């Protein structure tokens with residue numbers, strides 16, 4: 450695909466290099482268009498070497514090729530990273546005073562802005578209005594990350610990590626309408642990853658969940674405008690999604706406590722975590738050793754079913770009108786195929802939606818792609834086509850919207 454990476458004049462311009470690299474490595478043709486001030490931060494030669502394409506900032510370079518019109522017309526996606534306050538102001542007004550803004554006017558493909566600026570500039574009414582205008586014009590403006598800004602300041606305004614920008618850009622290539630702002634004002638709780646149940650100070654019972662599907666849900670929900678709390682088990686190797694409150698847990702009991710605390714009054718809870726059904730009844734204080742006292746059996750105690758507990762809490766009026774989504778990783782067996790088991794699980798758990806993944810060799814766990822079915826408590830069933838976990842997340846959120854009160 451043909452990707453235009455527009456680079457604004459902010460210190461985060463150096464991160465655009467990693468983004469360009471990610472696109473070229475995955476086989477895309479990249480054209481980098483910096484603003485004049487972006488070149489104060491990163492040299493033209495760097496962008497030319499990384500993209501293998503000429504770089505210019507002006508509509509007066511290479512005039513017979515009409516680049517100010519052609520580059521935008523031919524693009525499959527335009528990504529602006531970092532999008533500074535000034536660049537978004539010019540884009541919102543429809544100005545065309547350099548090659549990048551001219552390209553934005555001629556592009557008819559998805560456009561993704563990844564803002565980076567100080568918190569004061571991000572929160573200024575002028576920037577807020579410009580972001581709203583760009584969104585009304587059909588562009589996707591990402592929520593920035595919170596955290597350390599240039600100098601000692603912290604707050605919203607940090608450029609989301611290149612990997613996250615790459616993920617959302619790839620999602621827009623798969624599905625241009627994947628990121629509408631339809632979850633604004635909604636509070637969504639998402640669980641992700643696998644729980645670990647300790648046996649002794651060094652060992653645990655765990656599972657193969659990577660947390661990638663739950664993280665993709667959190668990322669997509671936040672970028673659709675939701676206020677997201679992500680409760681995650683054992684996902685340290687995953688980068689925290691931008692604009693999401695992240696709560697780390699280890700065991701199923703800790704997950705249950707965290708869900709209890711955050712779910713009350715939430716608009717939706719999505720239980721993507723792989724929760725251990727059982728935990729060792731006794732946790733040895735010291736490492737279990739071979740020898741005279743080695744155990745023959747490990748007694749197990751049943752963990753609470755958090756999903757079923759949420760449904761009960763809602764029925765008893767302790768939750769609110771919260772929509773509840775469960776996940777089921779299923780394999781077929783002699784008693785029925787994947788969907789037969791999944792339908793029974795939906796009925797047993799009592800949630801509103803069940804996302805069903807067929808698991809087996811190389812499917813669902815740890816990988817970056819997924820597929821399956823979506824079963825509704827109202828009897829609706831639909832297939833979730835194979836694609837990125839972000840794509841599956843966007844389809845699940847589409848199905849959630851009509852269930853929100």
Ligand code: C5P
Pocket residue numbers: 701720721722723724725726752753754755756757774775776777778
């Ligand atoms: O019964 P099973 O573990 O297959 O159900 C999967 C669904 O139930 C997932 O949404 C998972 O997060 C949730 N679950 C739970 N508490 C458990 C076990 C599973 O909430 N103890």
